[in-house]
Each structure stands twice: as structure tokens, then as C-alpha cells.
Amino acid sequence: MSDRTEAEVQRLRAVLAVLAREFPDTTPPLDYASPFQLMAAVLMSAQTTDRQVNVVSPQLFAAWPDAAAMATADPEAVAEVIRSIGFFRTKARNLVAAARMIRDEFNGQMPDRMEDLVRLPGIGRKSAGVVLAHVYNTPAIIVDTHFGRVTRRLGFTTETDPVKLEHDLAAWWPHDTWNPASMRMNFHGRRWCTARSPKCSECPLQQYCPYPAGSAVGTGAT
Numbered sequence: 001m002s003d004r005t006e007a008e009v010q011r012l013r014a015v016l017a018v019l020a021r022e023f024p025d026t027t028p029p030l031d032y033a034s035p036f037q038l039m040a041a042v043l044m045s046a047q048t049t050d051r052q053v054n055v056v057s058p059q060l061f062a063a064w065p066d067a068a069a070m071a072t073a074d075p076e077a078v079a080e081v082i083r084s085i086g087f088f089r090t091k092a093r094n095l096v097a098a099a100r101m102i103r104d105e106f107n108g109q110m111p112d113r114m115e116d117l118v119r120l121p122g123i124g125r126k127s128a129g130v131v132l133a134h135v136y137n138t139p140a141i142i143v144d145t146h147f148g149r150v151t152r153r154l155g156f157t158t159e160t161d162p163v164k165l166e167h168d169l170a171a172w173w174p175h176d177t178w179n180p181a182s183m184r185m186n187f188h189g190r191r192w193c194t195a196r197s198p199k200c201s202e203c204p205l206q207q208y209c210p211y212p213a214g215s216a217v218g219t220g221a222t
């Protein structure tokens with residue numbers, strides 16, 4: 001590990017200490033009662049707010065609470081229940097197809113490895129990371145638009161491609177930081193470090209962040 005990286009790890013830990021006070025709870029803001037239901041909720045949350053997902057989840061999980069039940073569902077009936085969220089038809093098809101894959105290829109058990117989770121229809125690396133982190137407590141760097149924006153502005157990476165960004169950070173972030181950083185930087189991006197008008201003058205990370213000085217030239221502005 002280079003001197004620069006050692007110093008950067010210390011800065012990362014200082015940032016995370018502030019964020020831990022700011023956001024003590026790292027639970028995903030989705031309603032679920034089992035690993036399968038978390039997977040289903042995350043699948044539904046693509047391009048939809050968590051609040052909208054939480055509106056449809058009770059009826060969905062009352063009708064089809066687990067993979068065994070969902071695997072027997074008619075995708076049209078599932079679509080009818082979740083029709084208030086975006087892309088509901090595609091998501092309904094993916095929910096049923098994912099449940100059937102869990103039943104047929106994983107012996108009815110939720111997969112617990114990234115390479116298996118991303119085989120489930122509708123589940124990408126971000127969604128798989130949420131399941132790994134919150135169901136299995138496996139370290140995962142969960143890259144979404146908020147996380148990417150915050151980590152770039154904080155100067156931890158310059159990557160914009162989600163997979164490259166994940167690997168860039170994974171190369172030097174200690175494993176114990178992955179899960180708390182994923183959730184808390186996401187929350188921070190929603191509350192303070194917003195895309196169009198970050199609240200830098202009030203931000204609790206101001207002293208650790210190079211962005212305000214560099215923002216005039218557009219550093220990490222996306």
C-alpha cells in the first residue's frame with residue numbers, strides 16, 4: 001500500500017466516522033421480511049422510488065411471500081399488483097422468472113454469491129450487492145448514481161463506469177468499510193451531496209472533501 005493510499009484510507013475512515021453519526025441506521029429503506037423479499041424489493045426499485053415499492057410490497061408479499069409461491073405465479077397477476085411502479089410488466093416477469101430459477105437451479109435457496117445472484121433475471125451487480133451486504137453480511141461495494149457521485153466528488157475515484165468504479169475502490173478500500181460506505185454515501189448523496197446543487201457550505205464532510213475548491217472546473221459534477 002502506497003503512502004498516498006494509506007493517507008487516503010485514513011481520510012476514508014474519517015469520512016465514514018462522520019457519516020456513521022449522520023446516518024446511524026444502514027438498513028435499506030425497503031420493507032421486507034426475508035432474503036427473497038429483499039431481492040424482490042430491490043428488483044422492483046429500479047427506476048422507482050423506495051417509497052413506491054413499499055406501497056406495493058405488502059399486497060405482493062401477502063399473495064406470494066417466498067420463491068416457492070412466486071414461482072407458481074402468473075406474471076400477469078403479479079403485474080396487476082405492482083402496476084403503480086415503473087416498468088411493472090418487465091419487473092413482474094423478472095420476479096416470476098427469478099423465483100423459478102431459485103426453485104429450479106438453487107434448490108429453493110437464495111443464492112449467496114455475486115456470480116449466482118446476477119444470473120437472476122432483473123438482478124444486476126448493484127441489486128446483488130444489496131442482498132449480499134444485508135442478508136449475508138458479505139462485503140459489497142454497491143454502486144448507484146448517488147454513491148458514484150459522492151465518491152467522485154470526495155476524490156476517492158475518477159471512474160464513471162459502475163463496474164470500473166467498483167473495482168477501483170475495491171482495490172484499496174478495506175473490506176470492513178464496503179457495506180457501511182455503500183449505504184451511508186448513498187444516503188449522503190440524497191440528503192447533502194445532491195446532483196445539481198450540493199449543499200457544500202453546510203455539509204458535514206466539508207473538511208474532508210476536495211470538491212468545493214474544484215467544483216468551479218466541474219470536478220465530478222455528475
Ligand code: SF4
Nearest residue numbers: 193198200203209211
Ligand atoms: S462538501 Fe459538497 S461535494 Fe463534498 S461531500 Fe459535501 S456536499 Fe458533496
